[in-house]
Amino acid sequence: MTDRYLDFANSPLGQRLLAALGLPQPAPLRRWQPKSSEFPGPVVVGGPPDGALGEPIRRTLAAWGAPLFSEAQGAAPSGSAHALVLDASGIVAAEGLRLLFDFFQPRLRSLAACGRVLVLGRPPETAVAPSAALAQRALEGAVRSMGKELRRGATANLVYVAPGAEEALGSTLRFFLTPRSAYVAGQVVRVGVPSNGLPGAAWPADAARPLAGRTAVVTGAARGIGAAIARVLHREGALVIGVDVQAAEVDLQRVCNDLDGRALPLDITAPDAAQRIAERAGGRVDVMVHNAGITRDKRLVNMREDQWQSVIEVNLAAQERITERLLAAGALPPGGRVVCLSSIAGIAGNGGQVNYAAAKAGVIGLVQAYAPILGSRGVTINAVAPGFIETQMTAAIPFAIREAGRRMNALGQGGLPVDVAEAVAWLVHPGSAGVNGQVLRVCGQSWLGA
Ligand SMILES: NC(=O)c1ccc[n+]([C@@H]2O[C@H](COP(=O)([O-])OP(=O)(O)OC[C@H]3O[C@@H](n4cnc5c(N)ncnc54)[C@H](O)[C@@H]3O)[C@@H](O)[C@H]2O)c1
The missing domain is CATH 3.40.50.720 (NAD(P)-binding Rossmann-like Domain)
Structure with a gap:
């Protein structure tokens, strides 16, 4: 059934009126369409150069022809970014959470409409030291809160990747970084190693x-x-x-x-x-x-x-x-x-x-x-x-x-x-x-x- 408020909120009159009244202004969501680009704008990947997940993420996205910008190489897109992806797997103590601030704070303002924030970490329950477990658990609060701050149909999600599952991220990136996940926001999911080691992670x-x-x-x-x-x-x-x-x-x-x-x-x-x-x-x-x-x-x-x-x-x-x-x-x-x-x-x-x-x-x-x-x-x-x-x-x-x-x-x-x-x-x-x-x-x- 049609959502008349959404339609009105995106008409010229509605935009002015709702802004003046301080009412919510939901944005039309970009959904997957045949022939439309999976990555409508630059994807910026951040994290330490030796981070465990950064390299597999960059390799996967490069193979798909994503317009990739790597923070590690000092590169930055000139316009707004479609996605901000952070390898947070190396954070092993509370002080390390500063990485979130350093990466996202200067960039969030230039995230495109219907853009994506994706943080990848390690499951807290696999951490050996308590300091690493609490730091990784902290990612949840940060991501869910960013999701509530984002505007114009943008979303934030968190993926915990178990040690050994680094090469099994393809389908998950394909979902969370593209318009396929239009209505998925503030979620935390875990990618593990298949328990019987069957070749299920093979790319079709x-x-x-x-x-x-x-x-x-x-x-x-x-x-x-x-x-x-x-x-x-x-x-x-x-x-x-x-x-x-x-x-x-x-x-x-x-x-x-x-x-x-x-x-x-x-x-x-x-x-x-x-x-x-x-x-x-x-x-x-x-x-x-x-x-x-x-x-x-x-x-x-x-x-x-x-x-x-x-x-x-x-x-x-x-x-x-x-x-x-x-x-x-x-x-x-x-x-x-x-x-x-x-x-x-x-x-x-x-x-x-x-x-x-x-x-x-x-x-x-x-x-x-x-x-x-x-x-x-x-x-x-x-x-x-x-x-x-x-x-x-x-x-x-x-x-x-x-x-x-x-x-x-x-x-x-x-x-x-x-x-x-x-x-x-x-x-x-x-x-x-x-x-x-x-x-x-x-x-x-x-x-x-x-
Ligand atoms: N629509 C929502 O907002 C929403 C929210 C949360 C969860 N869900 C869940 O998503 C699923 C689909 O929801 P929907 O909104 O499309 O519902 P719907 O009522 O539009 O469709 C449900 C379909 O299930 C069929 N069905 C019912 N009983 C059946 C039976 N015994 N055997 C075979 N088919 C049977 C119905 O005939 C119908 O075609 C449901 O499990 C629902 O609980 C929906």
């Missing part, structure tokens, strides 16, 4: 179609976020199998036909759902996206038992059952990917959604519990937790609550289904083997829950 032969030759199953694909995920995974080269309830079959067929995919009308709570998914996929599910979800909102005191049961069943129990059975049947091959849709309601809690928030928090538990189990087989499992995304689900929210939901984030607007889909595409990329057990919020840095 066709960079534009990294999922070529892979089969991706997307539940709830008839509309909203699920349809967007199906489209983006198709764009990335996958054969898409869309699943949705019988009642949505017409829409499901339309989406799947457009993508040369296959439709599977199926209620995911059916006892034989996993078996039917595996059969439709020819016994091999390279990518499983558990997107289907429902809400049955009521304050707990007014909630009926069936409203509780159905939400837990669709949003959580079915995801677990299908994952477990696909695994047991050997239908998730090495290099496989599972992504589960959670929600910021499952992180922050939400009045009127005790059932939904329980299920969505359970999804995070599911991902964290299964990550080591799947990881030992070369499969990853991660969660995406959307904030306010413009879909039929959120169009059903009463006006005042909907408007508050849209504005209560650093970007001052709701996200689009494609923003969630791009996050899923990052997680299922063949180069994302080191990203396992993570929860990525796609929420524009929502004020709720962190």
Whole structure:
């Protein structure tokens, strides 16, 4: 649905009026478009010349033809920068945090609209000395705060890279430094070494179609976020199998036909759902996206038992059952990917959604519990937790609550289904083997829950 405030805020009259009234002025976000540049402006990489991550970052970006400026070589772009990237992995004590100030303070003002701040550090839990652990943990506060200070659609994020995972950063840089991550802000993610050492971090032969030759199953694909995920995974080269309830079959067929995919009308709570998914996929599910979800909102005191049961069943129990059975049947091959849709309601809690928030928090538990189990087989499992995304689900929210939901984030607007889909595409990329057990919020840095 259209966001009239966003449109008005970017009209000449709206810009003047909102500035005069001191009201929020959300900027139109630059999203990935075919043929548009991945790097709309210079990328400045900073950090010590001997930093562990600087060299792999520069090499990766140079291979993509990014307009790269290296602080170590004393180079600086003349105009505004699209991205400011800092290798902070070498900070091992509180005094070293000065590097953040020295790098960002003089440059933030010239960051372009929809620009990127990306800090890369070491996971604090891998630090040997307490001083290094606290210094690396401090990066979180700095990045989340920069995210709240940035304007004009710019974002800040932090990636902790485990020792040994330096060469596994390609897909993560491709996501966080380009318009694919338009609505991802204030996030902290970890890239580790794949637990079984399988060659999942290999860069695909066709960079534009990294999922070529892979089969991706997307539940709830008839509309909203699920349809967007199906489209983006198709764009990335996958054969898409869309699943949705019988009642949505017409829409499901339309989406799947457009993508040369296959439709599977199926209620995911059916006892034989996993078996039917595996059969439709020819016994091999390279990518499983558990997107289907429902809400049955009521304050707990007014909630009926069936409203509780159905939400837990669709949003959580079915995801677990299908994952477990696909695994047991050997239908998730090495290099496989599972992504589960959670929600910021499952992180922050939400009045009127005790059932939904329980299920969505359970999804995070599911991902964290299964990550080591799947990881030992070369499969990853991660969660995406959307904030306010413009879909039929959120169009059903009463006006005042909907408007508050849209504005209560650093970007001052709701996200689009494609923003969630791009996050899923990052997680299922063949180069994302080191990203396992993570929860990525796609929420524009929502004020709720962190
Ligand atoms: N829209 C948001 O702002 C938002 C925010 C946080 C999380 N999410 C989550 O993202 C996912 C997609 O949300 P959406 O906004 O696109 O919802 P939506 O209601 O627009 O679409 C959900 C789809 O899932 C299908 N579905 C429901 N039950 C099913 C079942 N038993 N079997 C098969 N298919 C079933 C529906 O028919 C529908 O096509 C959900 O898991 C939702 O909880 C959405």
